[in-house]
Amino acid sequence: MKKLIIACLFLVLLNSDLVAQSKIPKWDMFEITLKGPSKGNPFIGTTLTARFTNGNNVIDQEGFYDGNGTYIIRFMPTEEGIWNYVTSSNKNELSGKKGSLECIKPASNNHGPVRVSNKYHFKYEDGTPYYPFGTTIYEWPFQDENTKQQTIDYLKTSPFNKARFLAVPPYKDRYIDGPNKLTLFPFEGNNKDNWDFSKFNPEYFKNLDACVLQLKNLGIEADIILFRPYDKGKWGFDTAGQEVNRQFARYMVARYAAFSNIWWSLANENSFIKNMSDEDWDDLFKLVQEKDPYHHLRSIHNADRIYDYTKPWVTHVSYQYYNVVKSPIGTSILRDIYNKPIVNDEINYEGDIDSRWGQLTGEEMTFRFWNAVIGGGYATHGESYKTSPWISYGGRLTGSSPSRIEFLRKLIENNPIGYLEPIDHFYENNMLGKEGEYYLIYFGKDKLKKWDFVLPKRGLARGVKFKVDIIDTWNMTITPLNKTFEIIPMPENNYKFTDKDNSSIKLPSKQFMALRIYKVSDGGKVENDGKNELE
């Protein structure tokens, strides 16, 4: 009997179908590790895919070669229940491997990948709204462990829930020699004379893996930038040609798509890569779209030639255009042009360096954030102080804008309405909210002594009552006014309602003030005349 049991156990162990089933929380990562051929060039010569099946849900996930004869398939289960898989490969030893996993309910801190919601906004896959308040730490994965840890520590207490960073470091002398010398590169080789662009360097990507995972654990979206122009021919990573680009993008997708927090940023300042045309970018977008079974967000960050963000594979607009955020109007126009979420991903940086893109005061950075948000979009922070080049290496946050950005984020996240939209936006230009219910009015650099209580009529009715909070966006105070405003149609104006007593709200003649106006009781019947806003 004992012999039989041992024999059975042996059989069970031999048949990997029958080993104890993994329990993977929804949107977490399941990894299959296989041993296979290491000869030749497995990066190119070996294909490997696993088909995961859960009832009618079928996901084909490409694997990748991780060096030393190891192949990995990373899978993110998108539905609870049993998922069975079977591998296929052009190599017998990797093909026909079967197994299964049980996807259990998601971890409490994983809401799934971020999706576009309500045309101009975002939500996690579980329906929780996601408002991007991102930051920029381009080169943080390529710093020493202490700096990386410091970055993570600062991120933990920062208001930032998205981080933009490069998948490939920029060429800098700093990385060639001295304490920050890089020893790992995405391609095999260690300098421009001996790169083998047909082979990746798995050790390099293991570091990136850890970085993406750290962000995921903090609840921070990893807006990972696949290509960048910062090479100047020194390493030649951005002039290796479209075939290498395609291979790199495909490897990245195979390796990172199963991280729930991934966003694909095709490039930073894409048009500065002079040898690449918009058609090349189209091609890479389509490749990423095709290969990523989870449909993570996709965009590209422009330089002087603006990519056509109306193209169907672009999920949201990732803009660099500083003038857009000098008033709320810019973002509001971009919404109407692109019909997609607008993320102003580079609005210059708070800092004091000699380059003018890194000289914003904290006030100006905060002002631009507010403009983006009041325009119905989003913005991304960056900091470039001489003594603390956060946008480059991470490390310490020392600027004065992050706490104000946190104040704004809380205001937006905790509003009782949900997504807010520009109000009467063909005529107004500083008003976000929901018609009839909730208004955020931002005065920017105007130093008003008072504001007359006048609102655009849509959604309003005689007798509706409002309360008002005065917001100092810089000093981060919210001061409720001890008064209720009751509205009537504005005399001799077809478009406005006004407080029935013609009240004004006193303001302190300071920059960066805002109002929050919210309904406290209904009035008569809301009578919209049905006219379009333009009329």
Add this chain to the structure above:
Amino acid sequence: MKKLIIACLFLVLLNSDLVAQSKIPKWDMFEITLKGPSKGNPFIGTTLTARFTNGNNVIDQEGFYDGNGTYIIRFMPTEEGIWNYVTSSNKNELSGKKGSLECIKPASNNHGPVRVSNKYHFKYEDGTPYYPFGTTIYEWPFQDENTKQQTIDYLKTSPFNKARFLAVPPYKDRYIDGPNKLTLFPFEGNNKDNWDFSKFNPEYFKNLDACVLQLKNLGIEADIILFRPYDKGKWGFDTAGQEVNRQFARYMVARYAAFSNIWWSLANENSFIKNMSDEDWDDLFKLVQEKDPYHHLRSIHNADRIYDYTKPWVTHVSYQYYNVVKSPIGTSILRDIYNKPIVNDEINYEGDIDSRWGQLTGEEMTFRFWNAVIGGGYATHGESYKTSPWISYGGRLTGSSPSRIEFLRKLIENNPIGYLEPIDHFYENNMLGKEGEYYLIYFGKDKLKKWDFVLPKRGLARGVKFKVDIIDTWNMTITPLNKTFEIIPMPENNYKFTDKDNSSIKLPSKQFMALRIYKVSDGGKVENDGKNELE
């Protein structure tokens, strides 16, 4: 002998190939009139085209049915020399008609059709720059003869070189009964119960012919609007369906393409025609593009849903988005998005009517024009005073902006540089000109006491000397400063040059001031550091 001559003459007269050849100035109109069948529905049943040949130049021009058995082919010769033609038709009596004309040099007041030039601008086909300073007279063709003549008289002395107007009147009670009752409609019939959408009404179009010709004779571009949403189901012209739309567009192109001053505006406020999709508009654009042998400019005027102006058949942007012209930034952004000329064709109107789109002061209209121009684009005027509804019926111009628009037009047309572009436009936002040579700086509503002489460095060199004129854009004065400014690189600033004496220019603390700064002598070698503007 006499008999023989008469016989020969008779033969000559019989053979229309040999009648005395017409001499047509280049870009003027040559008309072939043919008699043909009048039975059935010639608008649909009869095809007619003439092929005009001049060496390698071949132009196929569709004809149109003009009623009473008359068919017309209108041709605009585009090259000097002999053009031969031969007609083809599905009706024998219209087919194989041959003839020729001699195209002679253009009339002195005809510079040819307007084309896009230098990506963001326009020129006539003969190379003369064309700067659109348009106006809006939607319904002028449908007014009584006195009003039409008055409109022409006012246009003669106005600054406007483009007129936007409807090819089909809007539905209004005014046109149903009373002194302005319309008797001519584009389709056969006279009310919604008896339209025959398969037949056009030639008499209606003869009136339009005359209107387009009158504008042409004044040197005014006819920005003719093919479709409009102003019907509310009363006549049903905008709900007749895409086949009728196609027929109408094709008839319009056959009839008007040979007028050198035609611009095709596919629609006014296109998205208010709720039953038409963007695909329908694409289809009409492509039809117009295909049928117009002269490639007149094509655009469409948006309402709430913005058409994708990047599409290849759109030659320029015809925008309605008031916030775009509230600062120069808007137009400058649109240039980078669309890479085409930006014409802000509706920026609200100067006037005093109850509707808020017609309540601009002359100052505000002028301000928006300046913003459009300083942003590197163009704008279109309109006037809607209760006592003088120019945008609707034409008649009299009574506003205060036209003279200021004329002042601006002269400033732009007479500048010594040619096309002006926004300068350092990712950072600056109120500067148009040519780097190193010529700067128009507009202060809008800022009431400056002084302006420090600081210019962006591109194109500049130590020792360059400038003169300055102070421009009061409202009072239309240009005041030369009796001083020369010599520049040096700005201390501690990588991006600017400044006057070597740190001079400021005194300004009168008034709104709507501008500066014109122009080089009077060269300095040292211009040293650009080659950095992109974004860096």
